[in-house]
Amino acid sequence: MTLDFAPVWGGLPELLKGTVVTIEVTAAAFLLSAVLGLLVGIIRLNPARRVLYGIASAYVAFIRGTPLLVQLFLLFFGLPQFGILLPAWLCGVIGLGIYSGSYVSEVVRGAIQSIDRGQMEAARSLGMSYREAMWEVVLPQAFRRMLPPLGNETIALIKNSALVSLLTIDDVMREGQRIISTSFRALEVYIAVALIYFVLTNAATWILRQIEKRMTVERG
Amino acid sequence: MIEIRNVYKSFGSTEVLKDVSLTVQPSRTTVVIGPSGSGKSTLLRCCNCLETADRGEIRINHRTIIADGKPLPDKELNALRAETGMVFQSFNLFPHMTTVENVMRAPVVVRGMAKAEARELAMGLLRKVGLDDKADMYPSTLSGGQKQRAAIARALAMKPKVMLFDEPTSALDPELVGEVLQVMKTLAEEGMTMMVVTHEMGFAREVADTVVVMADGRIVESGSPEQIFTNPTQERTRGFLRALVDGHLAGARPQPAADDPLDALPGNH
Numbered sequence: 001m002t003l004d005f006a007p008v009w010g011g012l013p014e015l016l017k018g019t020v021v022t023i024e025v026t027a028a029a030f031l032l033s034a035v036l037g038l039l040v041g042i043i044r045l046n047p048a049r050r051v052l053y054g055i056a057s058a059y060v061a062f063i064r065g066t067p068l069l070v071q072l073f074l075l076f077f078g079l080p081q082f083g084i085l086l087p088a089w090l091c092g093v094i095g096l097g098i099y100s101g102s103y104v105s106e107v108v109r110g111a112i113q114s115i116d117r118g119q120m121e122a123a124r125s126l127g128m129s130y131r132e133a134m135w136e137v138v139l140p141q142a143f144r145r146m147l148p149p150l151g152n153e154t155i156a157l158i159k160n161s162a163l164v165s166l167l168t169i170d171d172v173m174r175e176g177q178r179i180i181s182t183s184f185r186a187l188e189v190y191i192a193v194a195l196i197y198f199v200l201t202n203a204a205t206w207i208l209r210q211i212e213k214r215m216t217v218e219r220g
Numbered sequence: 221m222i223e224i225r226n227v228y229k230s231f232g233s234t235e236v237l238k239d240v241s242l243t244v245q246p247s248r249t250t251v252v253i254g255p256s257g258s259g260k261s262t263l264l265r266c267c268n269c270l271e272t273a274d275r276g277e278i279r280i281n282h283r284t285i286i287a288d289g290k291p292l293p294d295k296e297l298n299a300l301r302a303e304t305g306m307v308f309q310s311f312n313l314f315p316h317m318t319t320v321e322n323v324m325r326a327p328v329v330v331r332g333m334a335k336a337e338a339r340e341l342a343m344g345l346l347r348k349v350g351l352d353d354k355a356d357m358y359p360s361t362l363s364g365g366q367k368q369r370a371a372i373a374r375a376l377a378m379k380p381k382v383m384l385f386d387e388p389t390s391a392l393d394p395e396l397v398g399e400v401l402q403v404m405k406t407l408a409e410e411g412m413t414m415m416v417v418t419h420e421m422g423f424a425r426e427v428a429d430t431v432v433v434m435a436d437g438r439i440v441e442s443g444s445p446e447q448i449f450t451n452p453t454q455e456r457t458r459g460f461l462r463a464l465v466d467g468h469l470a471g472a473r474p475q476p477a478a479d480d481p482l483d484a485l486p487g488n489h
Contacts, residue, residue, distance in 0.1 A: 121270055122312035122371075126326035126378055127302025129294065136329055140316045 007183035008192045011175070018175030019196055025092050025171060026161045026200075030154065032097025037104025042134070044109050056105070063102035069163055071095050076167045092164035100157045107149045111142040144215050151208045155201045162197070172196050221246040221382055221413045222267055227276035229262055236262045237273070238437040244382075244430075247411040251424040251445075254434035255460055260417045263434070264384050267415065268304045269297055280304060281381060302330050305375030309387040311367040313359040313374070320346060320355035323374045330378070338377075345373040349403050365396030369403055376407075383407065385416040401427075421464065425449055433457045 008015070043049070043056040063071065072095040079086060086094070115138050123133030165174035176193040180186050222244035229237035236259045244250045252260045265271040267278060269291045277287040285292050285300055292300065314322050323342035327333040333341070346352045349369040359367055368388055375383060385404065389397040401423050408414055408427050418424065424431050425445045432442040433456070440456045441448065452458050 116310075116312070118308055118310050118312035119314065122306075122308060122314070122374075123326075124298075125268055125270065125301055125304070125306035126374070127298050127330040128326060129298050132329050136325060137314050141314075144316075 003188055004185055005188050005192075007179055007185045008188055011179035011183075011189070014175045014179065015172060015192065015196065018170055018172035019200070021169065022158075022161055022171040022173075022196075023200065025089065025096065025164055025169065026158050028093045029096035029100060029161070030157060032093065033100035033104045033153075033157065036097065036101030037108050040101065040105035041108025041112065044105065045112060060102045060105055063099055068095070068099045068160055069166070071099060072163055072167060088164075088167045088169050092161075092167050092169050095167075096157060096161055096164065099160070100153060103153050103156070104150065107146050107153060108142070110149075111145040112138060114145055115141050144212070147208055147212045147215075151205055154204045154208065158201050158204060159197060221248075221281060222415060223277075223279040224263070224267070225277045225279075227263070227266060227273045227278060229259075229266060229271060229273050236437050237266070240276075240434075240437070240439055242432060242439060242442070244413060244415050246413050248429040249408045249412075249414040249416060249427050250430045250432060251428035252415065252417045252432045252434060253419070253421070253424060253460070254440070255463070258434040259437040260434045261386050264386050264415060264417050267382075267384055268301050268306055270306075298330070302326075302378050303381045305378060305380035305383040307368070307371050307375055307383065307385045307388045309390050311359075311364075311371045311391070313367055313371055315359055318356050318358055319351060319362065319370050322359065322370060323377045326374070327377050342373070342377060345376050346370070348376075349373045350399075363396060364392045365399045368392065368400045372400075372403055372407075382413045382415070385414065385418065387417050387419065389418065389420055419464075421449070421461075433460065435460065 040056045040059060043052050044060070047053050072091065075086065075091040075095050076088065079091075119137050119141065120133055123137040124130070128136065161171060162173040165171050165177065168174075172193055176189045180189045183189070222242075224240060224242040227237055227240045228235070240259070240263055242250075242263075252263065254260050262271055266273045266286070267280065269286060272289060272291060273286050274289050278285050280300060281303070283292075283300065285297065291297055313319075314325070317325060320339060320342045323345055324333075324335070324338035327338045327341060328335055343352060343355060346355055349372055351366060351369055351373065354362060354366060354370070359370065362370065372388075388404070389400050392400065397420065401420060404414070404416070404423070405427050416423075416428075428445050430442060431445050431448040433440045433448060433452075433454070435456045441452060441454045448457065449461070452461065
């Protein structure tokens with residue numbers, strides 16, 4: 001058996017185009033998951049607000065407890081039954097974002113709860129509202145503790161994004177499959193696709209590591 | 221200034237405050253002493269609603285802040301807390317801000333003060349507590365005594381009408397206690413209304429206008445320092461002071477017991 005990478009080289013422009021789509025989908029989903037995760041994480045700090053807490057907890061339980069692929073198909077094939085027809089890329093972004101957001105919310109909640117209670121008390125005793133104290137005092141400290149687990153979450157998000165190829169989104173995975181369908185060189189093409197994901201995940205890790213470093217230096 | 225009337229507080233099934241009534245006069249220093257677990261910190265924390273008193277009423281500056289378990293609405297409570305400075309045993313400085321930022325942040329956020337003005341205010345207060353040279357350092361680089369002085373400056377930045385001190389020197393190395401007490405003493409002399417929970421009997425004796433002794437969630441006795449330290453009327457007070465002296469002596473080299481153990485109490489620090 002010989003390896004023939006010619007189809008990979010020939011299909012490189014398509015693969016790169018797909019890579020850009022993967023980055024776009026992942027970046028958009030990351031933003032959604034960050035906003036969602038922050039909101040849900042903060043809501044889940046306080047069981048006293050029963051309705052909100054209940055909704056947030058149900059969200060985390062349902063999303064973490066079911067396969068991402070099923071969730072994506074629910075959005076893409078399920079919603080049209082209600083006459084809601086979202087473009088494929090939007091289904092991908094929303095599906096990934098909602099999925100990742102449930103994990104991010106736990107990261108956020110854990111980081112906030114790890115900040116000493118005295119910080120919130122000191123801020124409140126100075127007259128800050130809960131929101132001001134959270135924003136000015138607790139979250140900046142919690143953010144630093146979120147970074148390492150957030151790195152994990154980002155890596156998972158990038159890899160999970162391969163599933164959106166099943167929603168007809170032309171990401172790097174789907175472009176690869178398209179090349180295979182004409183060249184029948186599955187091994188070589190999947191090696192190339194794997195390498196691209198490898199580069200993407202490590203680039204993301206590196207960026208987060210730099211942010212982490214900078215925040216540590218700042219504090220002397 | 222602070223009027224506490226028939227306050228009760230429980231944590232679960234543990235009653236920590238039982239029918240506590242106490243008045244702190246304006247421009248006076250009231251020191252609360254007593255064995256650990258006597259409820260003195262909880263009482264102090266009820267005075268700015270960091271803890272919610274279950275029953276009774278607390279008034280600050282003639283305003284009811286909590287009555288029968290119902291505190292003021294959030295907005296008014298925030299405004300009231302802004303005028304009630306609090307200093308914690310564990311400092312609780314904000315580690316992600318420099319010392320001067322710690323002091324100026326609340327005036328900017330809560331009062332909407334311009335940054336330049338807030339910085340000027342903060343620098344003045346840091347000078348007052350002897351920390352102007354540490355303004356741009358992060359709290360992690362300060363000593364315990366410096367941290368607590370910075371925390372006092374931070375509370376003062378809101379121009380509080382009352383200051384609450386929750387065992388401000390208990391987390392400090394012994395040689396750093398004096399610098400913090402000195403700042404507090406200066407404040408008291410300037411006419412600040414202060415309520416201080418502490419184990420520093422020297423400070424209580426020297427600075428307090430009123431000493432309140434608590435035990436088991438009740439106020440056992442209160443009066444002038446002379447009265448409490450030289451002529452306590454309650455057995456609980458005597459017992460507590462004696463235990464303090466014994467603890468003090470146990471740590472020192474052996475020496476003949478004084479005729480009256482209370483004579484060994486530090487009169488000055």
